[in-house]
Amino acid sequence: MNLFIMGLPGAGKGTQAEMIVRDYGVVHVSTGDMFRAAMKEGTPMGLAAKTYIDKGELVPDEVTDGIVKERLAAADIRAHGFLLDGYPRNFHQAEKLDEILSALTMKLDAVINIDVNPEILVARISGRFICRKCGATYHKIFKKPLKDYTCDVCGACDFYQRADDVPETVENRIEINQKESAPVLKYYVAKSLVKTVEGSTTIEQTTSEVKAALDVLK
Ligand code: AP5
Numbered sequence: 001m002n003l004f005i006m007g008l009p010g011a012g013k014g015t016q017a018e019m020i021v022r023d024y025g026v027v028h029v030s031t032g033d034m035f036r037a038a039m040k041e042g043t044p045m046g047l048a049a050k051t052y053i054d055k056g057e058l059v060p061d062e063v064t065d066g067i068v069k070e071r072l073a074a075a076d077i078r079a080h081g082f083l084l085d086g087y088p089r090n091f092h093q094a095e096k097l098d099e100i101l102s103a104l105t106m107k108l109d110a111v112i113n114i115d116v117n118p119e120i121l122v123a124r125i126s127g128r129f130i131c132r133k134c135g136a137t138y139h140k141i142f143k144k145p146l147k148d149y150t151c152d153v154c155g156a157c158d159f160y161q162r163a164d165d166v167p168e169t170v171e172n173r174i175e176i177n178q179k180e181s182a183p184v185l186k187y188y189v190a191k192s193l194v195k196t197v198e199g200s201t202t203i204e205q206t207t208s209e210v211k212a213a214l215d216v217l218k
Pocket residue numbers: 007008009010011012013014015016031032033035052053054056057058059060064085086087088089093124125127128129137138139140142143164173199200201202203204206
């Protein structure tokens with residue numbers, strides 16, 4: 001299966017992606033995660049991306065298109081399928097993705113759109129913390145680790161908060177995404193690929209809606 005999960009910042013893309021990757025065996029391709037890995041390594045691409053990410057702006061298309069094109073061409077994607085998270089994020093990227101997939105003789109099977117009330121996003125994002133070792137995502141109220149200060153997935157006790165999760169940047173991320181994602185959604189609705197799930201409820205409720213949408217594709 002080849003999937004794309006979309007939704008505003010804090011909608012729960014990464015959270016639902018953890019379940020989808022585990023239960024459906026597809027490869028998680030998150031442009032945000034790829035940029036954060038590059039920033040951590042201090043590569044020239046990472047340093048360039050940081051100037052945009054820290055302001056909550058989109059990284060220029062030529063950079064983002066390039067890393068997605070390279071990643072989707074890898075053998076593990078051909079073998080297992082993919083779950084794109086955070087790409088395409090504007091109309092140009094949606095058209096570009098079609099071009100990339102067509103060159104690789106692949107196609108998208110479905111777009112999962114997490115619909116969420118924008119008013120709850122700041123609380124979601126400000127409470128988020130992430131395992132430094134394995135990347136599992138938690139929330140100080142909505143998704144606490146089973147054992148305090150210990151990652152459920154890998155057992156590590158080292159967490160961090162994202163540098164772009166400060167209030168000023170979050171507001172800008174939400175605003176830009178609202179504007180840029182509308183034409184992307186329209187693009188995929190016209191292709192009858194969209195499965196919209198309710199993202200303002202609990203994590204478990206959203207997960208069961210995502211599973212119902214994906215199980216008909218299997
Ligand atoms: P990216 O990393 O993609 O960030 P984002 O889109 O802002 O989305 P988030 O990762 O913040 O939210 P999420 O939907 O994954 O939520 P999560 O599951 O963690 O991109 C970062 C930056 O990189 C961009 O701003 C841009 O600069 C750049 N970039 C990336 N892609 C790009 C592209 N294509 N083009 C150009 N630039 C690009 O959940 C959030 C929190 O809420 C967690 O704590 C979670 O535990 C909790 N939670 C989740 N679901 C629920 C629920 N149902 N109820 C209660 N709590 C919940």
